[in-house]
Amino acid sequence: MGIRVLLAEDMHMVRGALVALLNLEDDIEVVAEVSDGDQIVPQALACTPDVAVIDIDLPGTDGLTAAAHLRKVLPECKAMILTSLGRPGTFRRAVSAGVRAFVLKDAPPQQLAQAIRRVQRGERVVDPELAMAAWDSGDNPLTDRETEVLRLAADGAEAAEIARQLFLSVGTVRNYLTSSVVKLGARNRLDAVRIAREAGWV
Incomplete structure (x- = not known):
């Protein structure tokens, strides 16, 4: 049985390309696609995907907030972030939200499919350079x-x-x-x- 994926991406061309690429994989099936953060949890509850691939910068509820909510209401669905925002602080927030993977949009397409498989197996997937940058960047000095x-x-x-x-x-x-x-x-x-x-x- 294939890995069931929910994809949340607000840019229609990008979302369409990602759906087409993922559906080429024998073991991955995109069962839902949404364009804003408010749709993530209702769609996930309706179709119970194994993995949710979520962009951070979405209309409505942002991707990290939606991922944290998804973790509470549907813990068996593993969330991963696909983003162009490769910033250490954003990565730390993703970890706090319970995200299992943090993949940058400029990564090779095959890397996304591999990340989905690894997340489904219970692994964590993080760009090593981003992880080191987050380690080095320190904490938020603001109250x-x-x-x-x-x-x-x-x-x-x-x-x-x-x-x-x-x-x-x-x-x-x-x-x-x-x-x-x-x-x-x-x-x-x-x-x-x-x-x-x-x-x-x-």
Whole structure:
């Protein structure tokens, strides 16, 4: 019996190419394909795949959040990430979400099929250079609240809007943003967002 795969990828051409490539494999069958993160868990519950191949950057629920939710509601389905975001912080977040593999989109096509087989066997699959970079890059220096404020700022929210959402004063929000800039050694708020995103912290 073949390995049943759910594929979550929002770019239609990429998704179509991946489905075609995987369906060429004798032992792999794509049983569901979705284009946004909100569809992952309902589709997985409906068709019970063995492996879910998930892009991180999806509309709706992001891939890592969806993978963590999938692990809770359908633990027998093993999640793996297929992404162009090969950043150490993103990789660490994927590990925390219970993801079994982290494969970069620029890897050779055959590598994806091999990763699916290995994940199905219970193995973990990680690009060795990415794993070493994650090891070397250190932890997030921001507090949970600083990270939350910076994440909202990264989405374009102004201080007053962030204050309303988090039930804080505008001055407190500005203090959190300032401390984030200082801790990250950034030039300004935009630079702090860039640094935090590249590290996978927001």
